[in-house]
Amino acid sequence: MSVSGMKKQFHKANQLLNERLMGAEGTKLDQDFVKMEKTVDVIQTLLVELLSRTTEFLQPNPAYRAKLSMLNTMSRIRGQGRSVGYPQTEGMLGDCMLRYGQELGPASGFGGALTDTGEALQQVSQAKDALDIKVKHTFIDPLQDLHNRDLKEIKYQLKKLQGRRLDFDYKKRRRGKLPEEEVRQAWNKFTTSKELAERSMFTLLENEVDQVSPLTALIAAVLDFHRHAYHILLGLHGNLQARLTAASNRPERRFRPRVKVIRTETELSGKTRFYHQPSITSSFSSGEQFTVLTSTLNSPVFSTPDRELVLDQPCCRAIYSFRPENEGELGFKEGDLIILTNRIDGNWYEGTMGGQSGFFPISYVDTLVPLPLP
Numbered sequence: 001m002s003v004s005g006m007k008k009q010f011h012k013a014n015q016l017l018n019e020r021l022m023g024a025e026g027t028k029l030d031q032d033f034v035k036m037e038k039t040v041d042v043i044q045t046l047l048v049e050l051l052s053r054t055t056e057f058l059q060p061n062p063a064y065r066a067k068l069s070m071l072n073t074m075s076r077i078r079g080q081g082r083s084v085g086y087p088q089t090e091g092m093l094g095d096c097m098l099r100y101g102q103e104l105g106p107a108s109g110f111g112g113a114l115t116d117t118g119e120a121l122q123q124v125s126q127a128k129d130a131l132d133i134k135v136k137h138t139f140i141d142p143l144q145d146l147h148n149r150d151l152k153e154i155k156y157q158l159k160k161l162q163g164r165r166l167d168f169d170y171k172k173r174r175r176g177k178l179p180e181e182e183v184r185q186a187w188n189k190f191t192t193s194k195e196l197a198e199r200s201m202f203t204l205l206e207n208e209v210d211q212v213s214p215l216t217a218l219i220a221a222v223l224d225f226h227r228h229a230y231h232i233l234l235g236l237h238g239n240l241q242a243r244l245t246a247a248s249n250r251p252e253r254r255f256r257p258r259v260k261v262i263r264t265e266t267e268l269s270g271k272t273r274f275y276h277q278p279s280i281t282s283s284f285s286s287g288e289q290f291t292v293l294t295s296t297l298n299s300p301v302f303s304t305p306d307r308e309l310v311l312d313q314p315c316c317r318a319i320y321s322f323r324p325e326n327e328g329e330l331g332f333k334e335g336d337l338i339i340l341t342n343r344i345d346g347n348w349y350e351g352t353m354g355g356q357s358g359f360f361p362i363s364y365v366d367t368l369v370p371l372p373l374p
Contacts, residue, residue: 012163015170026169033194036201040154043204047147054140054218058132059086086132091125094118109247113240120236124229131225138217142210150204157197164190251320314340314372316349316365330358340371 018024029037059065068086097118104111168186171178316338324331332338332353341357342350348359 008167011170012166015166015173018173019169024169024173027165027172027190029194033198036198036205037158039205040151040158040201044147044151044155047143047151051140051143051147054135058135085129088125088128090121090128094121094125097121109243113243116236116239116243120232123232127225127228127232131221134221134224135218138221139214142214146210150200154197154200154204157193157200161190161193161197164193314369316340316351316367316369318364319366320364322360322364324358324360328358330356330360332360337368338365340367340369343371 015024015026019026055065056062059068064087095118097114099118101111101114101116101118104114106112106115164186168183168190171183171186175183318332318334318336318338321333322329322331330338330351330353336353338349338351338353338360340349340351343362344350344359347362349362349365350359351357
């Protein structure tokens with residue numbers, strides 16, 4: 001720094017010290033200028049916080065934001081140019097649902113519903129990524145440019161104006177000891193700086209289109225995201241409603257223990273008795289009850305039930321009730337035992353029950369003793 005520059009800085013510091021401590025009065029700026037300067041200060045503070053809050057709105061997890069920033073910085077340092085995307089919560093939830101939906105398989109209604117929901121949430125996550133990109137280009141970048149270019153220039157002009165004001169006030173206070181030409185030059189520099197700063201602030205405050213248009217773009221981008229997400233979730237809701245209806249209309253199935261054939265000494269008489277193995281005491285809709293006891297291999301021991309269920313010919317048990325709708329069909333209730341007499345085709349049996357005979361669907365019964373092969 002030159003000697004004259006050092007002297008000027010000393011004069012400014014002397015004037016500022018006199019104003020702060022000694023009560024010296026500096027040159028007053030007009031009210032319009034002061035009002036514009038305060039407004040510019042508010043805008044600068046606003047932009048700093050607004051940009052930060054917008055990032056938090058799009059990427060709410062600070063830990064992920066920090067990790068994302070670090071990974072992107074490392075990629076740029078390594079020259080990879082690879083940008084890592086922010087992990088959207090909808091996408092993480094969708095990945096979880098898809099994984100378990102695939103494990104349950106398409107045969108599971110719940111698994112299919114999980115898969116549909118996971119795919120829809122992944123689409124919402126992709127829409128959220130598109131929102132991030134759109135908001136950055138149409139809202140964050142323009143405001144960042146406004147902060148880094150226009151406001152930075154205004155702050156530079158105001159700082160320069162403050163220095164020239166202090167220099168002028170110092171020389172004015174020293175009038176008589178300094179040449180009048182030097183005081184006049186300081187005044188000219190001060191007024192020139194004031195005009196430049198005032199013009200810059202006026203241009204910023206009057207050009208509201210550049211300030212309102214990014215805000216409009218932000219709301220338009222958010223609206224597009226919610227509209228897209230609404231259509232995705234509406235379609236998902238329709239699919240889930242259809243799955244719920246199908247699950248509600250599916251015929252009810254009840255658990256029935258498997259029948260195990262136990263051959264005993266009664267085989268000598270040509271009969272085979274069927275006992276239910278899993279439970280100690282079982283009951284049928286007809287009220288029949290019996291108890292199963294364990295037995296050794298060489299000398300089987302059985303309890304003597306009230307009534308034994310003897311199945312010595314092809315038969316089946318109804319797992320659903322069937323109401324005949326056409327002539328020749330055999331009606332029955334769930335749990336009824338039906339004697340099989342013939343197999344009509346791949347979908348129908350012919351059988352008898354309670355002195356009546358007719359046709360009935362194979363899917364409504366569980367075959368206990370199959371028909372002999374032709």
